[in-house]
Amino acid sequence: MTTSFLKNIKYFPLIGLILIPMLCLSSLSDQYTHVKWIAFYFVAFFSSIFTLINRERILLPRLGKISYIFLLVIVFYVLSALLNQGNYENQLLDWLTFFTTTLLAYNLFINENIFPEFFFQLNLLALLLISTYGFLQYFGIQLFSALAINEFPSSFFGFQNMSAEFVGSSLILQTVYFFYCQSSWSRLRKNIHILLLLIAHLYLFFLSSRTAFASVIVANSILFIFFYNQRWKFLTIISTALVLLMFPALHYKPQKSIFNQQTQKSLSIESNPLKSGFNFSIEKTQISALKKENINIRFRRWRNTLELFKKNWLFGIGPGNYEFGYIPFQSSVFQDPESTENSIVRSPHNGYLEALAENGLFFTLSLAVLVGWMLLKLFFTLPHTRNQSICKTLAAALLVYILTTAFTAFPLENAYPFYLTALSVGFLLSLICKEYWIFSNFKKIILFSLFTLGIGILGAFFTLSKFNENNFSRDKTRVNFACNFFPSNWKACSSKATLELEKGKLVEAERTVKKILAKSPNNFVAIRLLSLALLKQSKWHEACIALKIYDDLFYSESSLHLYYLHNCK
Numbered sequence: 283m284t285t286s287f288l289k290n291i292k293y294f295p296l297i298g299l300i301l302i303p304m305l306c307l308s309s310l311s312d313q314y315t316h317v318k319w320i321a322f323y324f325v326a327f328f329s330s331i332f333t334l335i336n337r338e339r340i341l342l343p344r345l346g347k348i349s350y351i352f353l354l355v356i357v358f359y360v361l362s363a364l365l366n367q368g369n370y371e372n373q374l375l376d377w378l379t380f381f382t383t384t385l386l387a388y389n390l391f392i393n394e395n396i397f398p399e400f401f402f403q404l405n406l407l408a409l410l411l412i413s414t415y416g417f418l419q420y421f422g423i424q425l426f427s428a429l430a431i432n433e434f435p436s437s438f439f440g441f442q443n444m445s446a447e448f449v450g451s452s453l454i455l456q457t458v459y460f461f462y463c464q465s466s467w468s469r470l471r472k473n474i475h476i477l478l479l480l481i482a483h484l485y486l487f488f489l490s491s492r493t494a495f496a497s498v499i500v501a502n503s504i505l506f507i508f509f510y511n512q513r514w515k516f517l518t519i520i521s522t523a524l525v526l527l528m529f530p531a532l533h534y535k536p537q538k539s540i541f542n543q544q545t546q547k548s549l550s551i552e553s554n555p556l557k558s559g560f561n562f563s564i565e566k567t568q569i570s571a572l573k574k575e576n577i578n579i580r581f582r583r584w585r586n587t588l589e590l591f592k593k594n595w596l597f598g599i600g601p602g603n604y605e606f607g608y609i610p611f612q613s614s615v616f617q618d619p620e621s622t623e624n625s626i627v628r629s630p631h632n633g634y635l636e637a638l639a640e641n642g643l644f645f646t647l648s649l650a651v652l653v654g655w656m657l658l659k660l661f662f663t664l665p666h667t668r669n670q671s672i673c674k675t676l677a678a679a680l681l682v683y684i685l686t687t688a689f690t691a692f693p694l695e696n697a698y699p700f701y702l703t704a705l706s707v708g709f710l711l712s713l714i715c716k717e718y719w720i721f722s723n724f725k726k727i728i729l730f731s732l733f734t735l736g737i738g739i740l741g742a743f744f745t746l747s748k749f750n751e752n753n754f755s756r757d758k759t760r761v762n763f764a765c766n767f768f769p770s771n772w773k774a775c776s777s778k779a780t781l782e783l784e785k786g787k788l789v790e791a792e793r794t795v796k797k798i799l800a801k802s803p804n805n806f807v808a809i810r811l812l813s814l815a816l817l818k819q820s821k822w823h824e825a826c827i828a829l830k831i832y833d834d835l836f837y838s839e840s841s842l843h844l845y846y847l848h849n850c851k
Contacts, residue, residue, distance in 0.1 A: 291332045295386045295705075298325040299404040302698045303412060303448050316748045319376075319699035323741035326379040327700075329386055330734040333726070340726045341389055343715035351652045358645035359601065366600030367715040369770040369801050375740040380704045382733045387708025392718075397672040402459035410478070413485045416445065420488055446491030447687060447699055450498045453482055454505070454679050457517060461509050462672055464605035476517070482519065487528045494692045495525050496768035502684040508675050542774045542840045574699075580631050580690065587630040590616040591638045598642035602770075604629060606804040607639070609835050623806065623841055629695060633688030657681065659714045670713060743768045751777065758785075765794070772798055772805060779811045783818070806835050810842070826850035 298321065305321045333340065345352055363370050391397070421700050456479060464472050486494060499522050506518040550845040590599070590611040599607035612621040621627045630636050637646045660678060665671040684703055693699035721729065747768035754760035755777045764774035775798050782791035792815040798808040809832045816825035829846045836843075 292336060292338065292386075292390060293398060293400055294332050295325060295329045295383055296398070296401050296404060298322060298383075298701050299401065300408040301325060302701055303408050306836055309790075316744075320741070320745050320748070322697045322701050323375065323379055323717075323737055323744070326382045327734065327737045327741060330382055330730050330737065333386065334730050334734065338389075338393070340377065340385075340721040341392060341718040342385070342721060343388055343711045344717040344719065345715060346717075348652065348655055351648055351655065354648040355645065355652055358597070358648055359641060360364060362597045362645060363529070363601055363640040365597050366603060367801050367803065368432070368600040368603050368770075370601060371544060371740060371768060372744070372770045375744060376700070377736065378405060378736045378740070379412050380636065380700065382737065383701065383704035384708045384711070387705045388711045388715075391669070391673050392712040395667065397462075399463065402455060402463070405452055405455045406459070406478075409449070409456065412445070412448065413482055416485055416488070442489050443491050443493070443691065444696055444698070446486060446489040446494035447650045447691070447693060448487045449482055449489060450494035450501075450687075451683055451699070451702055453479065453486065453498055454501045454556055454683055455519065455676070456482070457502075457505055457521065458672065458675050458679065460517070461505075461512060461514060462668070462675075464514065472818060479517075479521070480524075483524050486525075487531070492529065493687055495528050496828070497683045497686040498522075498525050500686045501679045504679045504682050505675070507679070579618065583618050583620075583627065583630050584632055584635055585615045586611045586613070586618060587632070587635045587639050589634070591643075594642065595637070596642050596644070598638070598640045599643070601640050603802070604636055604640055606802050609804050609806060613837050623836065629688055629692040631692065633692050633694060636692060653681075653685070656710060656714065657714065660710050665713070673709040674713055677706050677713065680706040681710070744771075747771045747774055756781070769797070772802060772808070776807050776811060779808070780814075783811065783815060788815050788819050792819070804835060806832055809835075813842075 302318050302321045302325070305317055363373070456475070460472075460475050460479070464475075467475070486498070502518045502522045502525075506515060506522075509518065511516045518570055587608065590608060593611075594607075605626050608627055608630070609621065610619045612627070618627065630639065634646070637649065657678070660674060663674065665674050679704060684699055684706070687693045687699070694703065747764040748771065750757070750760040750764040751771060751774040755774075758778070758781050761774055761778045761781060764771055765778045769775065775794060779791045779794040779798075782788075782794060792812065795808045795812040795815060799812065802808070809828055812823050813832060814829035816822075816828060826846070826849070828844055829850055833843050833846050835841045
């Protein structure tokens with residue numbers, strides 16, 4: 283029994299296929315649904331532990347000439363972090379988890395003669411559960427109201443765009459599953475699988491993500507090339523045709539939302555959970571206008587982000603620093619209506635522009651060369667076994683899907699696409715790296731002990747920090763812990779400063795806020811708290827300096843502008 287357990291536990295990294303998309307707890311969730319990151323860290327942590335106790339050898343791929351480019355990418359990333367202020371615990375945790383998952387995926391698939399059907403079945407189960415719940419939620423049936431933290435129907439996965447990323451990538455996975463396994467299926471099972479694919483397409487349409495639509499089309503073109511000689515290739519054509527039809531149909535799509543219910547109420551239309559989802563006359567105007575305005579906002583933000591890049595083109599503003607680094611440029615070319623004192627823009631909705639802005643030109647170019655070289659090598663690699671054929675198809679289709687998504691979204695800032703990218707790179711390396719180093723047991727223990735400690739300690743601090751921030755924001759002890767042990771959580775540190783101000787501990791509040799600003803000088807929430815702490819201490823000159831910095835960030839249109847003019851001029 284122990285031998286069987288150790289043999290099968292190597293598949294544990296694949297548990298994330300169902301655990302990450304299914305897990306969503308309101309007590310740990312905010313706009314980025316951090317609980318999904320926690321699930322990713324959990325999978326990587328226990329996978330690392332199981333690797334330590336497993337007797338199987340660990341292989342490290344020899345990258346050859348690619349290793350020089352890979353080293354350049356790391357060097358430029360580290361330089362970007364060192365030359366810019368910031369707390370980088372989060373980035374360190376994410377990349378530790380990524381490399382651990384990639385290495386384990388590489389070892390899993392290079393050692394397997396048969397691709398584990400378990401991989402596809404986990405994804406299929408998650409797709410079925412999420413789509414079923416999403417349909418029920420869409421039609422007004424809320425089974426688990428505590429999980430629905432957003433007003434838009436979006437299933438367990440969290441938010442609509444995140445759900446669309448999951449459903450789109452799952453369509454690609456399940457299409458590959460069908461092509462490679464249908465020969466051993468009965469006619470009934472084939473028909474059921476095709477029906478499930480059609481239902482998933484319908485749910486993707488309900489989720490309204492044009493980015494996911496476009497990414498599925500591009501990935502389908504890759505699948506069509508791979509399966510050109512198979513008689514079932516028409517499935518990719520049908521899938522592409524269905525998704526293409528979604529673009530014009532999107533403007534007439536019935537959608538239930540809080541906005542729509544409020545519109546009906548103002549127009550004295552009967553409010554009914556089912557009827558409110560199917561009023562075409564209202565929806566046509568609403569969705570068309572929203573989508574058009576959304577496009578305009580994106581272009582404005584991209585243009586402003588380019589200005590940010592021009593000012594910091596060499597090494598960027600530092601990994602993960604976009605949310606406050608963008609603020610001085612929010613109106614540099616066009617006014618960004620979503621960037622206000624009450625709303626923080628965390629991404630330009632373009633992964634490539636974000637890489638340029640945060641990490642600079644050298645990092646982005648070296649990363650582009652690395653990705654391009656690896657993809658070219660993948661496409662020209664001839665698979666010799668069925669396992670290699672599946673790995674090649676999945677790596678190519680999923681990476682192209684994610685790279686396409688990055689044009690108008692930020693997939694690597696969401697846990698599931700980040701996890702899927704790590705698996706895909708593992709598939710890719712198992713094909714293009716024919717040579718490898720064999721780690722001795724001693725080296726394996728050293729390497730995975732470091733991975734386990736790093737992910738375990740940082741992951742525990744991250745989890746406790748988010749939990750305390752979301753559930754105990756009025757508890758000074760808990761908030762102190764959340765801020766001190768994971769300084770990247772600036773929200774917890776702001777809550778700590780707010781409590782200190784309320785209790786009259788002005789010097790402590792000033793010290794806390796200055797620690798935030800030392801790493802994030804444009805954090806306007808902290809600047810506002812600092813000015814308040816200084817005013818209460820009658821430090822008028824320093825308070826006016828803080829108020830001026832705050833007002834300048836918003837081009838003299840801040841809520842404190844008049845106060846600054848009357849008291850500091």
